[in-house]
Amino acid sequence: MGIARLDLAYHGGRFAGWETQAGQRTVQAALESALEQILGEPVALTVAGRTDAGVHATGQVASFEYSGKLPDSLANRLNGVLPRDIAVTAAAPDGDDFDARRSALARVYRYRVLASPVRDPFEQGRALWWRYPLDLGAMEQAAAAVVGKHDLTAFTPTRSAHSIFERNIDACSWEAEPRRPAVAGATMLALSVEAPAFMRSQVRVMVGTMLEVGGGRRSLDDFRSLLEGAPRERAGDTAPAHGLYLVGVRY
Amino acid sequence: MGIARLDLAYHGGRFAGWETQAGQRTVQAALESALEQILGEPVALTVAGRTDAGVHATGQVASFEYSGKLPDSLANRLNGVLPRDIAVTAAAPDGDDFDARRSALARVYRYRVLASPVRDPFEQGRALWWRYPLDLGAMEQAAAAVVGKHDLTAFTPTRSAHSIFERNIDACSWEAEPRRPAVAGATMLALSVEAPAFMRSQVRVMVGTMLEVGGGRRSLDDFRSLLEGAPRERAGDTAPAHGLYLVGVRY
Numbered sequence: 001m002g003i004a005r006l007d008l009a010y011h012g013g014r015f016a017g018w019e020t021q022a023g024q025r026t027v028q029a030a031l032e033s034a035l036e037q038i039l040g041e042p043v044a045l046t047v048a049g050r051t052d053a054g055v056h057a058t059g060q061v062a063s064f065e066y067s068g069k070l071p072d073s074l075a076n077r078l079n080g081v082l083p084r085d086i087a088v089t090a091a092a093p094d095g096d097d098f099d100a101r102r103s104a105l106a107r108v109y110r111y112r113v114l115a116s117p118v119r120d121p122f123e124q125g126r127a128l129w130w131r132y133p134l135d136l137g138a139m140e141q142a143a144a145a146v147v148g149k150h151d152l153t154a155f156t157p158t159r160s161a162h163s164i165f166e167r168n169i170d171a172c173s174w175e176a177e178p179r180r181p182a183v184a185g186a187t188m189l190a191l192s193v194e195a196p197a198f199m200r201s202q203v204r205v206m207v208g209t210m211l212e213v214g215g216g217r218r219s220l221d222d223f224r225s226l227l228e229g230a231p232r233e234r235a236g237d238t239a240p241a242h243g244l245y246l247v248g249v250r251y
Numbered sequence: 252m253g254i255a256r257l258d259l260a261y262h263g264g265r266f267a268g269w270e271t272q273a274g275q276r277t278v279q280a281a282l283e284s285a286l287e288q289i290l291g292e293p294v295a296l297t298v299a300g301r302t303d304a305g306v307h308a309t310g311q312v313a314s315f316e317y318s319g320k321l322p323d324s325l326a327n328r329l330n331g332v333l334p335r336d337i338a339v340t341a342a343a344p345d346g347d348d349f350d351a352r353r354s355a356l357a358r359v360y361r362y363r364v365l366a367s368p369v370r371d372p373f374e375q376g377r378a379l380w381w382r383y384p385l386d387l388g389a390m391e392q393a394a395a396a397v398v399g400k401h402d403l404t405a406f407t408p409t410r411s412a413h414s415i416f417e418r419n420i421d422a423c424s425w426e427a428e429p430r431r432p433a434v435a436g437a438t439m440l441a442l443s444v445e446a447p448a449f450m451r452s453q454v455r456v457m458v459g460t461m462l463e464v465g466g467g468r469r470s471l472d473d474f475r476s477l478l479e480g481a482p483r484e485r486a487g488d489t490a491p492a493h494g495l496y497l498v499g500v501r502y
Contacts, residue, residue, distance in 0.1 A: 121262040184340050
């Protein structure tokens with residue numbers, strides 16, 4: 001009997017997100033079914049970041065309580081049962097007070113944008129393809145502006161069931177990935193954001209709005225003015241799910 | 252009227268290879284159909300590397316003769332018509348004596364091996380997943396041994412319709428890709444090979460045999476002895492198509 005921690009990577013393209021929903025293919029349902037098959041008892045997973053439909057993860061963490069004894073090579077046994085778009089990279093007992101969600105100090109998300117006049121067949125469903133010129137310097141300034149404590153009402157759907165819209169962002173920056181994409185003249189830009197917690201769609205609205213800054217359709221001053229409780233409709237589009245990755249959780 | 256050059260990238264996973272075959276989805280058929288639609292005349296493509304079913308390309312080159320005038324933005328117009336697993340990265344008139352196949356001085360292939368105890372959901376269909384320990388130093392020595400002129404009979408199917416098995420290899424080396432795979436503890440190893448021409452399955456048999464050297468199942472001396480006209484059955488398995496990429500052509 002105890003608490004176990006799972007480290008996970010999954011390609012979100014064919015999942016209706018993390019959370020179990022009747023009749024949908026979800027990551028949680030696939031994992032709980034694999035765990036029940038191997039442990040012989042029903043298991044309820046707690047997760048660090050409940051990713052939405054289509055969102056990927058390379059550093060997701062989940063935990064569960066078990067009553068018996070964990071079998072040897074649990075990660076390998078789970079990978080033998082799970083579909084190939086999920087991988088358990090580690091599975092081990094953790095402290096009795098470990099809870100993948102409540103123990104997390106920060107989550108790190110990454111959003112990838114393929115800046116290229118031509119699509120890249122190898123980045124289909126893995127990065128947002130952006131055909132128009134982008135001013136990376138302006139986007140970097142926008143990213144720097146969100147660091148700290150702000151009222152992020154503008155960056156989550158109005159219908160969101162959040163009660164606190166004032167949030168801290170520990171780090172936020174754009175970089176060009178060092179490995180060149182397969183198509184000539186393309187650059188992969190990636191936004192990394194670290195925060196104790198994220199609101200629904202927050203990173204995706206930030207990216208959609210920063211792309212307006214990068215394209216010259218929105219000034220930096222206007223972007224900064226969104227950070228003090230502006231309504232959702234003043235910010236930009238929600239960037240699509242397939243560019244977003246949960247890359248890590250800090251405990 | 253003239254000769255045009257196309258630069259191409261494609262994900263080979265859903266193609267039955269380059270060459271048109273009745274009833275099969277091939278890269279050549281998709282491109283010739285898109286060209287005919289845009290140019291209003293049938294077009295016959297010549298290609299630098301006739302990739303097999305499942306093999307990818309990031310730097311493929313094709314050429315064709317046209318009778319009218321090339322339309323502006325041909326690459327963009329082709330990409331509008333083509334399926335999303337092909338991208339035309341450049342399309343432009345070339346010299347009257349240009350022939351993508353005969354003018355090529357060398358082809359460069361790359362084979363990617365994910366060395367990892369755990370699969371990577373983001374490398375499914377893009378790299379060979381190898382679960383066992385590999386001695387990269389031994390594999391590098393095997394790669395160095397193939398550079399130069401050798402009788403490569405051992406590295407192509409016995410039924411191959413080649414008449415000359417003595418071939419030159421200009422360069423051959425393994426490297427670990429600088430960008431780390433998504434799963435912890437994984438390394439992406441990649442073999443790059445440059446040669447004036449390749450025989451059927453040559454890179455894939457070389458990789459399959461070098462993996463035996465890397466795993467300690469075959470000595471370097473034995474590997475070297477294959478290079479002087481040994482029969483096919485003395486070499487190792489043919490590594491699967493999905494790890495192989497045509498990355499460039501030198502003219």
